[in-house]
Amino acid sequence: MSPIDATDREIEAAIEDASSYDPRLSSFEIGVEVDNGVAVLAGTVDNLKAKLAAAQDASNTMGVWQVENNIDVEPETRPSDAEISQNIEASLRRDPYLEVGEIDVSVGLRKTR
Template sequence: MINVLDKTDTEIKTDVLSELKYDPSLKVTEIGVLVTDGIVTLTGYTTSFNEKLAAVHAVKRVAGVVAIADDIELHIPDANHRTDGEIAAAAAHQIAWSTTIPKGTVEITIRNGWVILEGEVEWWYQKNAAEVAVRHLAGVCGVSNSIRVQSTNKIPAVGMDIEAAFNRHALLDAKQIRIEVAGNKVMLHGTVPTLTQREEAERVAWAAQGVCAVDNHLAIEWFKTGD
């Protein structure tokens, strides 16, 4: 049977610190952790936007975490500072050289080191690829991905396709997830054990042909198999 297992905030904090320490891309001594009712607040600083994201993703892997408040500050070393023009040029090259992103579909704007992506693509993975291509660049302080996913395909069986994908997935329990489809929009309801699995369920839903929007209402409920 499935039993809900509670973790104390102290146990969650210990696990979060261990996961941050385990990740070789992070300097755990520069990141602070506070936990209240399963909500993790990250403080301190990192030296790059990519490292800041890595810290958040590490916390999402920890069982018992229900939400994350990212209060990490970004302290970019002088050697990595870039002008908006330099970041724009580098970002444009990254997007242009990508074999995943259709040419001419993404517009790039830089404001004080913040990258704003706009435009229109047919698939979510193309939108995601654009963000991944620029977020590691030196001088980047953050990324706003406003690229629209627009598809002319309306597949009546899209819900069945997503459900089948959930059933195939090694990390997701399809019985805990309910799928609603309205036109090109997919809504996910139910529970998953971790924030990472919540994101993975959303990624799987986005992968279905014809999907232009995903509303992820999955709640975090940590459970384990018991006797």
């Protein structure tokens, strides 16, 4: 059977293999279902890079035409409001397209205003 004629189950197995060998994903349980070349990913990871890596691995698999990434990101530790505020301010100051004067970022209950 040629790679173009791979069944959905064979594609699922190939994506699962790729995820198990990817060091960004090997510690997570990622569910994979494929239907007519559309890969649906599910599960929970602790960082955005892992979620994106899973989608990349799936999209790089022969026979996959589309990826639906339903993986949830739940960080092990959540930053404080002060850390969120500092990170936003630092990002804005580094943006070359912004003329930065005084930046005032307000964060409350982990939501920016």
